[in-house]
Amino acid sequence: HSIYALAAEQQVSIKKESGKTVPIIATGHLTTVGAKSSESVRDIYIGTLDAFPSSAFPPANYIALGHIHRPQLVGGLEHIRYCGSPIPLSFDELNNDKTILLVEFANGEFKEAIAKEVPRFQPMHLIKGNLEKIESEINTLAKQYELSQPAWLDIEVSTQDYLNDLQQRIQSMVEDLPLEVLLLRRERKQRLHSIDSQSKETLQELTPKDVFEKRLALENWEGKDLQEKRQRISQAFDEVVDDLINESELYTVEK
Structure with missing residues (x-):
């Protein structure tokens, strides 16, 4: 709040000199109460940052927040927002439109925030299922892309069997195709239900x-x-x- 007080003094000073009221814009990188995150948002519990209430923010004209990748209001307040990440940072964000915000002010007061969609240049896909289903989807996707710009894949395999050559099998499926496997994992519930599978988890899956x-x-x-x-x-x-x-x-x- 001491920083806000300095900004408020500067706002008054500018108005005296120019007659214009400039907005006070604050930024922050934290998690607020009720914010909806995605799997790419790191779990941090430092002090009270994990549950910072909207009522604790200073009375700035606009507060732009980062850390949460999905665009959303904070506490239902139009002038406190996460604009979200401009690109997908995990595969569970693929169905979310990515935007930036064009914020307009009138006489220093918040007027509106207009979302502008960000084009997606890197194709990404999440594939789930057994090996047969995965291979079928890989072959279908391969027809859509060129080797010059391969699509990125997150593959989650569901099988009751522990396959020690799983990575080799998947790699053979995408060999010479315009597809790149960035993440390969077994279905988590299968690993949790099997003590034997848990003991064989690889660092790639953790x-x-x-x-x-x-x-x-x-x-x-x-x-x-x-x-x-x-x-x-x-x-x-x-x-x-x-x-x-x-x-x-x-x-x-x-x-």
Whole structure:
């Protein structure tokens, strides 16, 4: 709020000098109460950021938020919004239109936000089913694209059998086709129902948090004190992962 106070002072100063009322626009990168996320949004629990209430925002004329990839209002307020990511950042976002927002002001006050659809240049597809169904869909998709711009695939295999050559089988299906498999995984409910399958999960099928939780599960956490300790350790891990990913994203942008 001290930053907002400085902005408000500057707003008054500009109006005195020019006679124009400029809007105060705030930005933030956080999760707010009730925001709908997607699988590509990292689970972070740092302080109160995971449940930041809309009532705690300063009275800016417009607040543009990031971190949640789906466009949405915050607390039903027209001037506090996530515009969403301009491109799909996970395959569960493929059915969502990607937009940017053109925000208009009148005399410094928010007037409206107009969504402008962002064209999609990289084809992406999610394929689910048994090996026979997957191969059929791969052959159908292959006819739609050229080798110069292959489509990206997320393939989820449903089978009762554990196939130790699953990756090789899928790769042979897309060999020499304008298709690139970015993610290959077994149907999660099949892995959860089979202890034997769980023991054979590969790192490709697990997130860093999955691996960390499996390691924590090997320890004894009985009792309130130990449970609280586990929660602190888990939160510290989330902070480290979030810092590393943010540094990686910043490096990519600067590069």
